Amino acid sequence: MKILVPVKRVIDYNVKVRVKSDGSGVDLANVKMSMNPFDEISVEQAIRLKEAGIATEVVVVSVGEKKAQEILRTALAMGADRAILVEADTGDDIEPLTVAKILAKVVADEAPELVIAGKQAIDNDMNATGQMLAALLGWGQATFASQVDVADGKASVTREVDGGLQTVSVKLPAVITTDLRLNEPRYASLPNIMKAKKKPLEEKTAADYGVDLSPRLKVLATEEPAGRAAGIVVGSVDELMGKLKEQGLV
Amino acid sequence: MAVLLLAEMAGGALALDATAKAVTAAAKLGDVTALVCGPKSAAEIAATIEGVSKVLVCEDAAVAHGLAENVTRLILDQAQGFTHIVAPAGNSGRNILPRVAALLDAMVMTDVTEVIAPDTFKRPIYAGNAIQTVQSLDPVKVLSIRTTGFDAAGTGAAAPVETVALSAVSDLSAHVEDKVVSSDRPELTSAKVVVSGGRGIGSEENFALVSSLADKLGAAVGASRAAVDSGFASNDLQVGQTGKVVAPDLYIAVGISGAIQHLAGMKDSKVIVAINKDVDAPIFQVADYGLVADLFDAVPALTEAV
């Protein structure tokens, strides 16, 4: 079984994001970029399925600027077998619908039995691409996975839902999206980083797939959120209670 | 303008607060028809929400557990004539709406916090560190509503309820079981007061400190990701960028450092209290009242004082 894992290059989760003063977007110049944390979890899950003898090949794919090669190499160093870069450099974030359309074409070429995507990219916070891909392919979906068991042409997936957990059984091929509790991704070791340099990385462009990149959402403005007024430090529990009582909160 | 609003369900019953808040947002867009996947009794409650002009109810077992493939089919069955398809931005809406949007060849807008015009919305990006205003160029707008941005619509209306059928049942996925964490406490996203615990709590047993304070205050319990990952609290209690978003009148953060991912889920609370022994913890930058103290002294004392 082949597994396809879409990975996105995003601002590192530790970076404090700043909105550009002219409101044209956020400042991405010279900030640390990394693989979307949920995608590390997806890569880890795919590798574990391979180590368990369930998957035979793990292919990672990223849509975006050429620099996305960096995170593909990271995924290869973690243990993925092969990478595909679909260059789509519009200077803007590529919308999930567009990414899903490109991924659907990659799926048509690669014929994986499972796609494991992240639940959410931490830059646009959309939480949409996996579901959209499943729709376009006419496949079943199991989102926000905290446990995945694959057997007999099905995946049994425990999902993190609002009230707790839900288990669904989804027929393969299917799209799964990963949540935080699924696993703890491994670090790539130095020898594996060296080895990854020799693994195949195929370069394509969005034009190869004939997908139109024009956005459906026109960004009219990007602003800083409203700030909070400075608070005070209280000296004791009694003082805290006094303040809360004053405001009728307790 | 006409809005098809997917009502929020919880354990087979209508989640009234989330649905009523989404109705407030949807009513700014046009005439609201609510779609209930569940029993008639839930539909009858949805029919009382002011601003809902009609309720469609589907009692088919195939949609009872919110399976995305079937609920998407049902929405598309009914979508004719609607300019907007809307749901509250809970995990159910997040699961279903992008699937609906893709089949309509539309780009979904998730976690909308403000309606500017019927085609223009605000939504947070980068864990709420930036707010984007986007205009949708799609003929049908598909969006999920972050309910903390809207007051709940009142009840007292009596909209007509109509039963609808699912045109085809998909066998792509099947429901196996729900493991619902039941509690007598208020629901996290609609509670007036929330007490959240973080890694500083130290253990699952110690988490009782947080629950006791919450119970004294009639509050809901929340947690940071670290507290959930460490097994102190269940996953449905995680507050933050990738968990639940809350905006209660009072949010008390105990032993939580205040990482941006956590702040994303609570910084719109009216009053924030932080109890942390590290004076430099970033949580103090958003706190209205900061108490620099060992939580093992401060929390029992506070519980006692309430």
Ligand SMILES: Cc1cc2nc3c(=O)[nH]c(=O)nc-3n(C[C@H](O)[C@H](O)[C@H](O)COP(=O)(O)OP(=O)(O)OC[C@H]3O[C@@H](n4cnc5c(N)ncnc54)[C@H](O)[C@@H]3O)c2cc1C
């Ligand atoms: C992709 C991604 C998504 C994430 N999503 C979320 C999310 O949705 N929600 C979320 O919360 N986090 C999220 N995180 C994690 C986030 O980055 C932080 O790691 C997490 O919020 C830290 O939790 P914490 O504050 O409980 O733990 P820590 O940062 O370890 O802080 C513990 C605090 O407790 C204090 N403390 C310790 N002992 C005591 C004591 N005895 N008395 C008083 N204070 C004490 C310490 O001073 C410290 O400030 C996400 C991270 C990633 C990468």
Ligand SMILES: Nc1ncnc2c1ncn2[C@@H]1O[C@H](COP(=O)(O)O)[C@@H](O)[C@H]1O
């Ligand atoms: N440009 C991209 N290239 C590859 N995968 C992507 C891209 N954008 C989104 N994804 C995948 O879709 C998931 C959800 O992203 P989003 O829908 O943007 O929140 C990510 O975790 C990735 O797995």
